[in-house]
Amino acid sequence: MxxxxxxxxxxxxxxxxxxxxxxxxxxxxxxxxxxxxxxxxxxxxxxxxxxxxxxxxxxxxxxxxxxxxxxxxxxxxxxxxxxxxxxxxxxxxxxxxxxGFPVIRQHFGGAVRPVVVETLEGAPDIGSGFLLRDRYFVTAAHCIRDAQRVEIRGWLPGKLSLQGVYFSGEQRCDVAVLAFSTSPLLGVPGFDLGEPSILDDVLVMGYPPHPRIRGTPGQRNCTNCWPSPECPGRDSG
Known part of the structure; x- marks a missing residue:
């Protein structure tokens, strides 16, 4: 460190x-x-x-x-x-x-990844998720619940299969957990879960829609977006 x-x-x-x-x-x-x-x-x-x-x-x-x-x-x-x-x-x-947050952001930047999905209707969509240290990847339930294909940037399904997907029994809990036999993002430090307190400062990391991103979310056709190597459209222009 x-x-x-x-x-x-x-x-x-x-x-x-x-x-x-x-x-x-x-x-x-x-x-x-x-x-x-x-x-x-x-x-x-x-x-x-x-x-x-x-x-x-x-x-x-x-x-x-x-x-x-x-x-x-x-x-x-x-x-x-x-x-x-x-x-x-x-x-x-x-x-x-x-x-503080600048070092946290730098250290864990690779643990936050876009989640690209294809819905049952064949439409593309995109969300975000984050890696935990103990081989789990957490994302929003609404992002993958009705998806026929899920892609986490950096995960190679041919080399590491998905062991299970877990949803909460409480419909208001919009959380899904993807379980693997080992970390799907080798060499990337993941988050630990802790006990938060009221009024704790919060750092938000993810891939929300941004007005400078053009095109349908999930399609590789956006331009003028954030200069991030993880941007789905970075290489397509």
């Missing part, structure tokens, strides 16, 4: 060195941003950014400042990651907390 993830891992007190203290106890040698930059040459030149990110992680409750050493404060303030504050560091949570 990125800078915030590297900082959180580096300041883990369980991996810090210790020295003998009074009464035979060991004292943790808490580390500094200067130590971090010395151990991570790929982040050289990012001192001010690293200090700023530490402040954001402190505000998020997953990092703590625990003192300092003699010398310039930016380099000598010591930090400690809060153990078990982040359940899955590899998911990217630290960077999402530190940098």
């Amino acid at each position: 990125g800078l915030a993830t590297d900082l959180y891992r580096f300041f883990n007190p369980l991996t810090a060195q210790t020295t003998p203290g009074p009464n035979g106890s060991n004292q943790i040698n808490f580390r500094t941003v200067g130590d971090f930059l010395g151990a991570h040459p790929q982040h050289n030149g990012r001192l001010l950014e690293a200090v700023s990110v530490c402040g954001r992680l402190i505000d998020a409750g997953i990092l703590a400042r625990v003192g300092g050493r003699p010398g310039p404060e930016l380099l000598t303030a010591t930090y400690m990651s809060i153990p078990r504050a982040v359940q899955n560091v590899d998911y990217g949570t630290c960077d999402f907390l530190a940098f």
Whole structure:
């Protein structure tokens, strides 16, 4: 992942060195941003950014400042990651907390795909959906319920078959889940499901109709649309 993830891992007190203290106890040698930059040459030149990110992680409750050493404060303030504050560091949570929606959008952009369908009447249509980490793809039920063909850009049906399609028994729940034996989009990070709270900020990602897109949705004949590589009509003009 990125800078915030590297900082959180580096300041883990369980991996810090210790020295003998009074009464035979060991004292943790808490580390500094200067130590971090010395151990991570790929982040050289990012001192001010690293200090700023530490402040954001402190505000998020997953990092703590625990003192300092003699010398310039930016380099000598010591930090400690809060153990078990982040359940899955590899998911990217630290960077999402530190940098917000732009990094989330960049990281998960490939997990949101257009869903091109052919209705029972043979008419084309298009929707959108997103990939979960555990081999599921979620889309709107009304998008695929009456479709005779469903295409997810990047999924190769000849190499990975669809195991099942699930709809809610509640008609007002417009959700469909497509299940596969493994991820249908290899190498693409998928979303985890969490527990949202009221008033949480929301990032919307998808393929809604746009007034600059011409032609029938789903047909490869749109022009002047968003410059996205996933646009169904990007290659046709």
